[in-house]
Amino acid sequence: MSEKSEKPDHRKLGRELDLFTFSELVGGGLPLWTPNGTLVRNLLDDFVWELRKKHGYEQVDIPHLTKKDLYIKSGHWDKFEDELFKITTREGHEFAMKPMNCPHHIEIFNRKIWSYRELPVRYANTTKCYRDEQTGELSGISRTRAFTQDDAHVFCRFSQIKEEFFKIWDIVHEFYGAVGFDLDVRLSLHNPDEKEGYLGDSSVWENAENQLREIVKEKGVEAKEQIGEAAFYGPKVDFMAVDSLGREWQVATIQLDMNLPERFDLTCVNENGERERIAMVHAAIMGSIERYLSILIEHVQGALPLWLSPVQVKILPIADPHKSYANETLATLTENGIRADIDEGNETLNKKIRDGKLKKIPYLFVIGDKEIEEKTVTVESRDGKTLGKQTLEEILKLLKKEIDSKA
Numbered sequence: 077m078s079e080k081s082e083k084p085d086h087r088k089l090g091r092e093l094d095l096f097t098f099s100e101l102v103g104g105g106l107p108l109w110t111p112n113g114t115l116v117r118n119l120l121d122d123f124v125w126e127l128r129k130k131h132g133y134e135q136v137d138i139p140h141l142t143k144k145d146l147y148i149k150s151g152h153w154d155k156f157e158d159e160l161f162k163i164t165t166r167e168g169h170e171f172a173m174k175p176m177n178c179p180h181h182i183e184i185f186n187r188k189i190w191s192y193r194e195l196p197v198r199y200a201n202t203t204k205c206y207r208d209e210q211t212g213e214l215s216g217i218s219r220t221r222a223f224t225q226d227d228a229h230v231f232c233r234f235s236q237i238k239e240e241f242f243k244i245w246d247i248v249h250e251f252y253g254a255v256g257f258d259l260d261v262r263l264s265l266h267n268p269d270e271k272e273g274y275l276g277d278s279s280v281w282e283n284a285e286n287q288l289r290e291i292v293k294e295k296g297v298e299a300k301e302q303i304g305e306a307a308f309y310g311p312k313v314d315f316m317a318v319d320s321l322g323r324e325w326q327v328a329t330i331q332l333d334m335n336l337p338e339r340f341d342l343t344c345v346n347e348n349g350e351r352e353r354i355a356m357v358h359a360a361i362m363g364s365i366e367r368y369l370s371i372l373i374e375h376v377q378g379a380l381p382l383w384l385s386p387v388q389v390k391i392l393p394i395a396d397p398h399k400s401y402a403n404e405t406l407a408t409l410t411e412n413g414i415r416a417d418i419d420e421g422n423e424t425l426n427k428k429i430r431d432g433k434l435k436k437i438p439y440l441f442v443i444g445d446k447e448i449e450e451k452t453v454t455v456e457s458r459d460g461k462t463l464g465k466q467t468l469e470e471i472l473k474l475l476k477k478e479i480d481s482k483a
């Protein structure tokens with residue numbers, strides 16, 4: 077076998093785990109999520125939200141379309157025109173599918189006048205975005221035309237930027253630490269020789285970039301500076317995850333934006349009763365759930381951690397007389413919040429075990445005469461560890477501990 081064919085491929089693994097599918101009729105780059113895949117996405121998103129909630133974020137929701145006018149004002153129409161999915165309504169108005177969420181969130185913020193006392197305001201929103209990628213660029217769920225951002229925007233005073241960055245930094249570390257990725261940090265800066273690619277003047281950029289240098293320094297982190305890698309509206313702190321194959325992926329980003337607040341005239345009323353310009357921070361933890369999942373699936377070679385596995389336990393009755401105890405076991409597991417099912421097939425036990433391991437089911441519970449007699453199950457894990465005979469009480473304790481650790 078060539079080395080290439082042995083490398084994990086999320087497209088193949090995703091099919092084996094039955095996480096997503098594509099349809100000729102729906103179109104390329106538009107993944108469809110099965111019940112298993114939707115469960116995994118929701119678990120990941122819930123985890124991010126749990127971490128955000130602790131830091132004072134609030135959820136908002138927005139439509140997936142907007143009038144062209146919003147993107148003229150934000151600068152996206154000029155900058156992203158080729159990648160926008162455009163729609164002309166029957167009344168002849170031009171609309172576009174959203175390629176990002178910032179301008180919509182800005183319009184939520186701008187619904188009222190804010191006192192400095194109410195800031196920072198932190199909006200979180202997991203929502204799909206759409207970009208007209210070229211067919212040749214599409215790849216499984218890692219590069220798609222419809223993708224889901226676990227997006228958030230913070231509206232704050234300049235004096236609050238640092239603290240908000242540190243909060244997001246904590247969320248990033250908690251999230252990626254649990255999944256077992258090592259993170260490198262990069263500072264993505266603008267290229268002063270290519271001014272036309274960016275919004276805003278050089279003094280705004282210099283100020284923003286110096287703020288980020290200070291934040292990274294205060295964190296005591298070695299960050300490589302990458303010229304020309306900034307977003308068009310501001311510099312970023314990028315987190316790079318190193319996977320089990322030694323490959324590096326850009327995952328989370330924290331972006332400081334002093335340009336969109338200018339364009340949309342974002343202010344608060346300060347202590348002196350004056351309007352004061354504020355800053356904006358863009359903060360995605362997974363970035364795109366689709367792309368993040370493609371990285372995670374390959375990183376773990378399809379063996380999703382227990383807390384993310386769609387089926388956590390498969391119960392294998394050896395023969396028909398063992399099925400009623402198998403059902404009792406299933407009921408106990410379900411009552412305790414464990415996702416389990418029974419292999420009802422008539423194949424041999426060896427075949428059932430092979431099948432369960434192929435599907436990367438974390439734990440297999442074998443049930444035969446002995447187990448029924450002793451009120452136990454014989455536990456085998458997908459990595460070949462035989463945990464032997466366990467009472468349900470014992471094994472539930474182990475499972476819950478592993479789920480809580482998210483390891």
Ligand SMILES: [Zn+2]
Pocket residue numbers: 176177178229358359
């Ligand atoms: Zn944004």
